[in-house]
Amino acid sequence: MSAVASARQILTRLHEVMAGRTHAQHKLDRVVEIIADALSSEVCSIYLLREGALELYATRGLNPEAVHVTRMGVGEGLTGTIAQNIETLNLAEAKAHPDFLYRPETGEEKFHSFAGVPIVYRERAVGVLCVQHMDPRKYEDVEIEALQTTAMVLSELIAHKELVDDEADLDLGEPSTEMEIFDGLTLVKGLAAGVAVFHQPRIEIDQVMAEDVEAERQRVYRAFDKMRDQIDAMGKEPEFGKGGEHVEVLETYKMFAYDEGWSRRINEAIDSGLTAEAAIERVQQRTRMRMREIDDPLLADRMHDLEDLSNRLLRIVSGQLGTAASQGLRRDTILIARNLGPAELLEYDRRRLKGVVLEEGSLTAHVVIVARAMGIPVLGRVPGFRSRVSEGDEILVDADKGTVTLRPTQTMLDAFETRFARNREKQATYAELRDVEPFTRDGTRVMVMINAGLRDDVSALQLTGADGIGLFRTEFQFLVSSTLPQRERQMRLYRDVLDAADGKKVIFRTVDIGGDKAVPYLDNNTAERDENPAMGWRALRLSLEREGLLKAQARALLEAAAGRQLSVMFPMVSEPWEFDAAKAIFEEQADFLRTRRRHMPESIEYGCMLEVPSLAEVLDLLLPKVSFISVGTNDLTQFLFAADRANPKLAERYDWLSPAILRFMDRIAKNMVGSKVRLAVCGEMGGRRLEALALMGLGFTRFSITPAAVGPIKELVRKVYLPDLSAQMQRWLLNPPGDMRAELTQWAADNAIDLD
Structure with missing residues (x-):
């Protein structure tokens, strides 16, 4: 069975379960049965993040008495590793993995193979969906893709309180209001202060399962046409008429915008029964997971460009057009993003854009080349930062020391301003x-x-x-x-x-x-x-x-x-x-x-x-x-x-x-x-x-x-x-x-x- 057919079969049966009037635990129990049957797997389990730990919420194949009893920390065992790294694991022999952890109450000692995918909400793992089998074998790509599609649906159902009775107890990563300091990698040196602005306001996908597949496909086709027109128009802007490295960066960017393989994968996701938005997000999640497996820094940076285009396409198809750049910056701003495309950085008002904080990023990234030329401090490799910050939060970026302070105290703000003033005095002295x-x-x-x-x-x-x-x-x-x-x-x-x-x-x-x-x-x-x-x-x-x-x-x-x-x-x-x-x-x-x-x-x-x-x-x-x-x-x-x-x-x-x-x-x-x-x-x-x-x-x-x-x-x-x-x-x-x-x-x- 193809990945499309497997995913469609699972989605159809999940829809039937959701239409039922049974309580949440019964629905979860039915979900793991559906997935296990569709993948011919002897075990299917769902772990959800609750009070800082992953708790076994439902299983078919493991000891049912372990449900709501077995718990493990993020980063603990195979399940915790998947949640921590937001990555897929596919192992023929689970016990051979260095992070394997045996929990005797589950009765899983007879199972060899293991595959698991993260359940992601607001770009943060809130659970794990995993399958196991007695025979040592790796799961096929079609099975993994079906699992990943199912995990996306589960995320939506959990977020909309359709699968869990005690939703309030789940840790869905709501931002804190306390002062926090994060370490990062200095990509472009400098000091910056301003309010947090998300490069892309969060797009909540309200509907994952499509009612009319052909209508969803047409929505994606129209979005692709509009996105490509935008990219072509960008190349005609005066910013790019000067020549230089910016031209080469944009050419690479355009190459991805016209990539047929990318559009084909989105169409396949729609064929499986997903809406246009969910299909784009599904392919984007796959891209992110591939990025974590790429050792080549240049290829990884090009995958970042592809993610940047995915975000642009998602905004177009959802009707939530424009980044923060198109809406205009009203105050001194620290831009927050997972990653940032070089072309989009150039869209911002340089008078207001004071600094950038990236959850990812590397010294060879295209956006760093552009930011350095613009004189904008950039701090990268700050994982999980976006889930901790709210729009409008005060932020201090010290890209000289490699730190970013979220919601600083007044004392810290005063000290930072003193450093700014001293730097301005020094710069005036150097200018002389x-x-x-x-x-x-x-x-x-x-x-x-x-x-x-x-x-x-x-x-x-x-x-x-x-x-x-x-x-x-x-x-x-x-x-x-x-x-x-x-x-x-x-x-x-x-x-x-x-x-x-x-x-x-x-x-x-x-x-x-x-x-x-x-x-x-x-x-x-x-x-x-x-x-x-x-x-x-x-x-x-x-x-x-x-x-x-x-x-x-x-x-x-x-x-x-x-x-x-x-x-x-x-x-x-x-x-x-x-x-x-x-x-x-x-x-x-x-x-x-x-x-x-x-x-x-x-x-x-x-x-x-x-x-x-x-x-x-x-x-x-x-x-x-x-x-x-x-x-x-x-x-x-x-x-x-x-x-x-x-x-x-x-x-x-x-x-x-x-x-x-x-x-x-x-x-x-x-x-x-x-x-x-x-x-x-x-x-x-x-x-x-x-x-x-x-x-x-x-x-x-x-x-x-x-x-x-x-x-x-x-x-x-x-x-x-x-x-x-x-x-x-x-x-x-x-x-x-x-x-x-x-x-x-x-x-x-x-x-x-x-x-x-």
């Missing part, structure tokens, strides 16, 4: 330094440059007075594109960046993709994923293997820089021969262009990132070949400590001011004394005032950092007397103190250097 060249007190000129990756980022040169772009990340164009960016498109971006820089130096880093920046069109072998992607098939390793990619980028850069200086930097060089191979590709393309009498750059200089520790051991062999070296402190740190910086348990464990890091950096600086090769630091370490102070003491006088850090570092430079600092750093390296951070902080205070 825009046209001031940063010299130390002893007269040493420190070069302060910015990191960039978008065309719009270049405007920060003028705003901050930075000396140039020490790192232009060319991979963003590759990450937001559904296909390999063509050479002409790359060339336009690079030329636009050089034009916008207006003569200031721009160092282009060749593409750093692969590893955790996966792109499907360059996947070497999906069956062989890197277990340690940061140290795997990525950056220059990938470019040298896929030589055509680097050749196209070389041509694009050479043509874009015609008549100007071109500075090229290769990432993740481990040995000098890799630099030689990459440079040879560029020189080959330069010769090709010369033979065709193309206009060439006035000069070309080559450098590389020093982020792989092995390269520091062969600097004597490398220095004669390069014009500059930039130490990439982010990757270098994780390689030195064998600690994945994406792992939250390790993120704060290893200090940039540890003797191991500082001695390594000191050795690099000393090995380059007397060389004409320029040495810079590129990474977050150089943008932190205390760490930058240590680096200056080691001899580093070139920094490439985030635009927001330029002002603070320029101010710091002007307070430093390098001879004293350098002498002190050497004493500490010889005999490291127990707490280098505390010692350096005290030294700065003694020398009237403000590190706040």
